[in-house]
Amino acid sequence: MTCGSLFFYLLDYEDSGLSHLPVIVGMGGVNPAGRTSGHQAFRRTVLDVLPEAQQANTLLGLAALMRLASRDADERWHDASGQLLDAQTLVAQTRDHILNHTLIRRNEDPRFGAEGIPGNRRASLALETPLTFRLRRRELPDDLPPTWQVREIDRQQLEVTVPAGNMDVMLPEIRPAQVKAAGQLPTGFEPSQLYRSVHHPRGLSMSIFAASDCLGDSGLNWDTLRDRLDPDSVGVYAGNSIGQLDEEGWGGLLQSFVSGKRATSKQMPLGYGQMPADFLNAYVIGSVGTTGAALGACASFLYNLRLGVNDIRSGRCRVVIVGTSDAPITPEIVEGFRSMGALADDDSLKALDALELLTDSDYQRACRPFARNCGFTIGEASQFIMLMDDALALETGAEILGSVPDVFVNADGWKRSISAPGIGNYVTLGKACALVRDMLGEKALRERTFVHAHGTSTPKNRTTESHVFDVVARAHGIEQWPVVAIKSCVGHSQGTAAGDQLTSALGSFAYGLLPGINTVDSIADDVHAERLRFFQQPVAFEADASFINAKGFGGNNATGVVLSPNATERLLRKRHGEAALDEWRTRREIVRTRANHYHQSADAGRFDVRYRFGEGVLEGPELEVAADSIHIPGYAQPVSLNVDNPFGRLDED
Template structure:
């Protein structure tokens, strides 16, 4: 019997706030919360943003006008070409307004660099340190304690970014240095690499000596890495896997690049969409409108991490069970008309995870499921993705299938986009709410809707009966991935069937202390006691710290050896 990959901790940061404790999710459904939950959510955001003004908190979160960057989107430096009197090619510094005036930015006022010794780290790596630390805090068990229950090589970290780190401390600074008359630093090239979030977490957060890596697959990157994590846990090769992504592409050059592809919702097109003239203000809060009349996606930054363990370890230590990973599938598109044009691969990934869900959990599981769609808010996506769901709802006999899309709140964070979706999927089981696509007033006429229910307002559901959440991702170049996420209630049922009543009762007893420790962490964060786990230069291992034989290697600080 293969192991079950259980989600035992998670954390992160995006435009909706901090993920652990479901705070970011609750920001998305704030209008539907109880007064107590609403107050706690606002308190969590206040701790991040440094303000207690409720309106400022609401205005400074989710998709909005540029407000949290170290450059002015209305006056971006630009070298305009011209020829001098002798005909020589010259350039003069001028400024221009970005065509795109909205993004999914961190909550206004939040600066991860101020929380630890960031030492000129690119923003994406700062976010990775904060997000991974948030995930560890949510565990309710000290990382060192958890590690002593497994071998050093039974841990893996899969993390990265699709675009790399492109601000001034990473690739952006390296490529701009000559034009700006600056010296390239020794850090920019290395820190700009796309796998650096994993490297940072290994070296400065976890002290991991196990497996590490990152698959880059455009907007489907997270699910590709989740598939590796799931396979590792199920096979028994790893017992703990930290999987996630950190993406911070909010620099003018990247925004201009996507805008040149006509992929982004520009200020002018938003005005045109709403019938406004050039002098009127665009509705930048509603820049992202999945499955409605829309004009492009909204670029965003996010860092999300999930801690997976095998079911035996989760039961043994009483780790909290937020859900488990059912199936993850990846398929390419085949021959394409253009690299960005959607193809057939996503039909395959969704159909396969649905079929495996029915095979493993029964037909009722499919009929008690919901979908976190890619929902990028482009005219092409709303047609092609909705057709996939309509065809599969027909094929599998599903009616009124709930479909939502959280990019409506947090924008499109590229590599981390489906991690945002998974975070929100877990939020539904914690709150009994499927978040509505609230920026979309009406489903567009060309969207396929047979057998589907596009959720436009928060929808109350029975968390115990909603068995599966499907997470779907479509990426440039034909990168398609879909995942089936099993609810906490169903996961506990599976564990009871696998291990018996006694094991589950022991887990419940042990989980009380774990849940209390997780709550204590969250309470401290709400008080503003934020100190990301960052271990620069601590407990550095040297060859002398190894005891090597022909059957095992023992490492200083680890109870269990690496078995050869």
Template sequence: MSLLPVIVGFGGFNAAGRSSFHHAYKRMVIESLPENERQETMLGLAAMMKLVRCENGIYIDDNEQSLTPQEVVSRFSVQILNSTLIRKIEKSHFDVDAVHWQKSITMHSTDKQGICFELTRKQLPDPVPTNWQISDIDTDTVKIEITGEVEFKTDSYRESSVKVAGQLPSGFNPEDHYNARFHPRGLQMAIMGASDAVRSLGMEWKTVVDAVKPDEIGVYASSGMSQLDENGNGGMLQSRLKGARVSAKQCPLGLNSMPADFVNAYVLGSVGHTSAIAGACASFLYNLRAAVEDISNGTRRVAVVGNAEAPVLPEIIDGYATMGALASDENLKRLDKTDTVDHRRASRPFGENCGFTIAESTQYVVLMDDALAVELGADIHGAVSDVFINADGYKKSISAPGPGNYITMAKAVAAAKAIVGDEAIRERSFIQAHGSSTPANRITESKIFDEVANIFDIKDWPVTAPKAYVGHSLAPASGEQLMVSLGVFKHGLIPGIKTIDKVADDVFDERLNISTTDIDKGAGNVDVAFLNSKGFGGNNATASVLSPKIVEGMLAKKYSKQVMTDYETRRDQVREKANAYDQQANQGHFNTIYHFGQDLIDENDIQMTAQEIRLPGFANPIDLNLSNRFKDMI
């Protein structure tokens, strides 16, 4: 029988907050939430941002004063709202009004005398330039006289043309929640995102491990830009120009496969399959497809899928800004015909826009095959039925959109239609658009959606775009789409694109519903989400995600009534434990999983026969009784 990849855990962090239990999603639709859920969201963010600390359910401010939940919300709500989602880049990243760089200066000696200065002997360049005359002052100091000209580089500062990004909530620093040991920020976020997803399971990870063979677990994770801050590739590449030394960690920790490696080594302790696929902005869906295929064909029973990216750096912003891809302050002013920049509305999918907004994020999901989920009583939040990936063919510009996305989108809808039928697609599906907020994207992507809607006779098709809220996080971007989709399945609110006043005139929206306010479909009334991603280089991907209601119906047909009754009993216990973690995390206590140098496998204790491999610490062996996959050819 076919195996369905079901979503049993999810988590992460972005500009909207914590993803697990739909908290980041709720920040996006906070205006439409009931008062109790709005308060819960605010309290969680207040604790995460260290505006208050929570001890045994009591909120305490910096003055050691106890506050009621209502007082926390009343005092800090404005600050919380202003310090989440897209906003001006904070100085904890870098000073956008005074970005450090080096200015080249050419100095010329006068006719009467050369350029004179003193240096310590250790500071002399090697070799000494031919037009430098050196004389000793003492054993440590020399006098330099230069005739002609000499070039120097001196510290300077300039204003960044781009000053806005999607940043983690102010005051929340991943390195504060585990022993970060000079890890690049992207890897700190990978640890926290994967840990949050695993904690959301409502069962110990060892319970999962003991239920399967060690090689039936897979981790599929990467970063798109690699780790480019001081502790990763950025520091390594800058060291020579800065006159500094490369550290032993910068090169290996800079690899874009490290998010998977860190999850294996420090969160899961996995010896199973590992994969790190990069497909530019579609990287999450590339990794998700690999996991879905492995689970569907029975190769893997458990998959942890995700990405982490920390690109809010001057160098990366310079790169994308030079391409004209980012929304600059000047262009935003020009759009709004004003001298004042509204950084909160920098990302405007399908509206009058001028470029995307860079963002940092970490998003992870845990998948199981449906049989294992039923066996363990896992809480099922949805299922990924298909992910389609297609390239653009011959291209003139490597960054320009192309025809590949027509294929992925049409196939995703066709595949979902085969599962849930015409009515569900027409009446109870919606689109998570790539929605990058560039003029080219709003035209080309909307045209694809409109034409696909036409061939499947869909009218008033809801379209949302999380990048309006959290910006473009590159590799994890579709992970954010998935997190929002799970929130829509649960609560029925499709986030409107609230950063635009209206849909741009050149958008193809005859059959689309691109709303500027939240669309309330009602809890449980959305069956399918289509996640669409258009990455640089022609990396197009579209996923079909089924709601938990649809999945429950499929499982009811596959399993007996008694099996499902037993499953629901186990699920109630799992939900209870998961909710306990949620309450703890909402008080700012994430209990981040980080096993450094613990439970190492002694290779001397590995037991091998021709039939199996047994590893210490794992309940089940790895099977070596492999069949001949090519027997029909022999």
């Protein structure tokens, strides 16, 4: 298809009234299972059933990610000390370490270690006699109690005398961590070390890596792609559920007064929840198109995906990058969830299995969706996908990993408490199933779909979510609906949870495998499992579609429909014809070659992290502004100002 014929085809396509199909052409990120691109993280969750060669490649890639090994330009492997080793020996030496330092495990953050979490306790000292102490001049409070007596010793030191009586103080203490299980990124992987990071919160460093990984996975040259598009036809929707709350973000800002530390100029702006989108626009792709972030608690990824899908379907955007990035493993956030009774703390885990002490293997089994359980396990992750309209994907030869025809969102209505589950999820899943039935047929819905459950591992979730699945399955005549609960492997990454689920679903399409819930021995008696199929080990399953389900605090329910590459190609054949697909397959070979080159480099620990700070900065006077367009230096195509007006003109009368 020539450029001219493609132009007229697009006009006919738009006049037909059909929506553009949002197809997934790239994915990237990182979670406790590893790197998203090339399905590395997915392969880690089904490692034991993979062929031996794929197991070895997965472990070698993880060894490079975790800085246990590296591969040189001659494709030779070296261990961390630089010693030259053959691949088989390296796999044997690192396998146990990799298995024990990926997925859910004992929290390795030193803030949660054996020494405990530093804190303070309020106390009132009853001074029977005056108390005298010395301190440096700059440590003296600006506003002194009126009874304090201060004497200068020298230019640096002062002597303070406090009279007898009551004195309120904060006494430092070390509190033992009550929650020690977490889904942390693989040990040794630090995204901030891969680019020129300057006091970036962890979540934003993860965003830079994840977005770069997504671009590399696509096999497309971003600058070339951007040059063929109106700059306003690119969108970015990315955020998280609770902002950046580590010390470099709002966490450090909020602690500054009580901790005695100074707030920095970066902590306030970098803490905002939409900052992953801002970082992506400013430092990764240089986009001037539409942007934003939708926050929906644990459903945030799907909320952002819905915005991107709507923009693609309507034609407002031709390319949209969607993602979330959450790094919530901080003492304050963990304590907040623990105080709600939402987390699997150590005492609850010991009571669950009648144990006196917890071992490393007990922490690895902390998250048990749909089994006897006691709370979720917090995790961290960053996940990004690139969406294109189907015509552009065919035109560019993009790899099609799947497609997202729609995402459904509904609230719970009246609730007893803000954190209690409600009725909205019945509506979202019901709509999603109806769409798949109408697109693929009843047989495909019943026999070739599976559910990626929210599956948090709380007693309330196992009953309420399974009931949603069971009654919807009954309504559609589904007998044995496969249920995947990936949080058993990677934990609950809050707003990014559905991103973990979606990228895992893409792995299932690629490998024909569904991850098992390997942390459970049996399904709990109160789970509604009559029409559901749970399994402990990975199972072979060829699917046409997956339902990505999310149930967030406050009644934020969402269900996304993801079609497999095979089902998507069948749909594209019907929409565009076999000749168009043949031309696409020819162009795709070049894209695949570039993507494979990126995957091989990433598997060797050589990451092409894209971070362009201060490049191509424009402030306004450089623009060429006309009545119907704006030309931006550095962008090949102008921004069209011909906007849709559905309201008509007043001066026509």
